[in-house]
Amino acid sequence: MDTKKTTKMHQFVSFLLKKEIFAVDVMKIRGVERMLSITSIPTMPDFLEGVINLRGTIIPIVDLRKRFKLGSKEPDKETRIILTELETGLVVGMIVDAVKEVFQVDSAEIGDVPKIGAPNMDQRFIKGVTNKKGTLVILLDAERILTESETEGLKSLEQL
Numbered sequence: 710m711d712t713k714k715t716t717k718m719h720q721f722v723s724f725l726l727k728k729e730i731f732a733v734d735v736m737k738i739r740g741v742e743r744m745l746s747i748t749s750i751p752t753m754p755d756f757l758e759g760v761i762n763l764r765g766t767i768i769p770i771v772d773l774r775k776r777f778k779l780g781s782k783e784p785d786k787e788t789r790i791i792l793t794e795l796e797t798g799l800v801v802g803m804i805v806d807a808v809k810e811v812f813q814v815d816s817a818e819i820g821d822v823p824k825i826g827a828p829n830m831d832q833r834f835i836k837g838v839t840n841k842k843g844t845l846v847i848l849l850d851a852e853r854i855l856t857e858s859e860t861e862g863l864k865s866l867e868q869l
Contacts, residue, residue, distance in 0.1 A: 724805040739792040770802040
């Protein structure tokens with residue numbers, strides 16, 4: 710009889726935001742796009758850049774640097790939009806500095822949210838942390854990037 714604990718592997722996509730490495734569950738990702746032209750919408754919060762029309766679908770775009778209070782940065786050739794589908798069915802684009810890689814991690818290697826982290830970063834966005842080749846990777850909870858009321862407000866954009 711095998712007495713080893715069964716472990717569960719999780720896949721994540723890692724990306725950069727201001728020299729910090731973050732990752733999001735690959736099962737939430739619907740695609741990665743190069744930077745596209747974003748149409749701004751008046752009265753939206755600062756971190757909501759606006760919307761894109763991707764193959765006939767209107768997608769709200771969140772600048773993760775602004776959302777996490779990491780400052781802003783002009784897009785460059787490495788800037789990407791990660792398309793993430795929330796449990797509500799809403800697809801949201803997240804602007805990141807660069808997409809790195811897809812990697813696997815054992816659930817036993819995911820640690821709790823540290824009490825410290827990126828300066829000024831709200832801890833509610835973080836699902837956990839893991840160590841990848843000696844580097845700390847912050848695992849984001851895609852469902853918490855937007856509050857419930859922000860998600861509801863953005864769902865109305867789908868009808869545009």
